[in-house]
Amino acid sequence: MRGQDAELLKEYFLTEQIKDPSFIFEIDVDDDCQLKRCFWADSVFRTAYGCFGDVIIFYTTYNTNQYSMIFTPLVGVNNHGQTVLFACAFLSDDKTNLFVRLFEVLKKSMPTNNPKMIITDQDPIMTKAIAHSLLNTFHRYYSWHIPEKFSTYLNAITYRDFYKDFRQCIWESECPMEFERKLETIINKASLYDNDWLKSIFEMRNRWVPAYVNHIFSSGMSSNQRAESSHAFFKKYVSKKNLLMDFILQFNRALAHQRHEELATDHVGINEKPLLKLSLEMEKKMAEIYTRKIFLKFQDELWQSLVTMPQLVRENDTHKVYTVESGPHYSGHRAREIAYDKGSNYASCSCKKFDSQGIPCKHILAFL
Known part of the structure; x- marks a missing residue:
């Protein structure tokens, strides 16, 4: 019974609090x-949040216990690029008020202010809760999650003929204007004017298309690989047969x-x-x-910058603009x-690598 589990969890958490006074x-x-809901974070979780809590991945997993309660880890990335945990919770369902309460407890219990970015799946209930509780946090959807749905919402022939074009449009467009121009071309070629799903994901483009969101630091956490590694971590240790204490x-x-x-x-x-090396x-x-x-x-970016050549294309009283092309060994870029x-005295690059990942790109390094 979940009631018995609630008592066992409380006893366990109180024991942990004796060992770790910062356990909440x-x-x-x-x-x-x-x-209905439980939330916990020990001193290591809270310290990690204080250091690396600018960006959070928040996702929900089912079938981790007998009662199908939703397990909701809040995950980040440390200074080694490793996945770290900030807090964990169980929710009895996915109602907005439970998510709101979770975010309120998070804000109250952590040593720093709201995260600058939170990355989630495309869940309208969660979106509503984040808008209510994390007013100054940029809410981004997984960039990889929506493209995976193309095979569901396009017929087989259209998917076969145009999915590669859609991927190129999504991942290689460097500014909103380029993305919109390419998308319009694909829609015209594929006669997809009346596809309601495409219209819906276009309307929310400023939450998931890289060209719209890569100017905000995300620590590389929006990638498919990062999310999959987090899921794999939990799946190795959990089962829908588990009691909550198990x-x-x-x-x-x-x-x-x-x-x-x-x-x-x-x-x-x-x-x-x-x-x-140098x-x-x-x-x-x-x-x-x-x-x-x-x-x-x-160091890899610095090494590649040696064969990357900036060319001045225009200049006025306040700005200079350069185009940067890699050398012959990188001609495909x-x-x-x-x-x-x-x-x-500030230079920015259209690739947005420094903005989104905090690592200067080879283009900037070549300019310097």
Whole structure:
């Protein structure tokens, strides 16, 4: 019975609170003492949120227990690019008020303000709750989730002939104008003027199309690979046969393994310095700033910048604009545009890599 599980969970959480005074939890039951909602976060969760809580992935998983309660982990990325947990909850259903209460508890219990971005699936109930509780947070949908639905909402022949064009339009458009121009071309060629689903996803384009959202830092968390790795992490340890306490015990084993991996990566980063490829002061400085794993991504961009050639295309009193093309070994890559603001001494690139991931791209590095 869920009522018995609620009592067991409360006893367990109180025990954890004795061991970890920063452990917090909240349990709600209905008039029949049946569990409606529970939320918990230990000191490690809360510390991680304080450091890396700018961006959160929030998703719901079913069939993790006998009662089909919704398990809702709040997930982020640490400074090594590893998936970390900020908090966990069980919900009895997906009503807006339960999501609202969850977000209110999150805000109350965490050491910093609202996240800058939250990434979820395309759920209207969750969207409504986020709009109510996280007023200053940018709500983004998984960029990979909507393209996966094309096979459902297009007939087989249209899907076969035009899905590649849709993917190219979505992933390679660098600005809203380019996306809209390409999409209109595809719709005309495929005669999809009356497809209501396409109309609906176009109307919400500013929540999921990269050209509309990559100017906001997301730590690379909107990718299919990131979400799939998070799902895989939980699926290894949970079953729809679990009682809630069974789930907690299995989950804690998984969490211990995850935290061991984090500590091991910290140890490597402290004791094994990366090999520098170039005698550049920038490379030395970035090796001090970034963790080892993130530095290696920067180093790859720096290396590629050596065969990346910026060309000045126009200039006025306040700005310079360059086009940047890779060398002959990277001829398949499209040209990018660098906009340089003279007054602020700031350069931005049309690829938006620095904006969305915090790593300078090879185009910017070539310009510098």
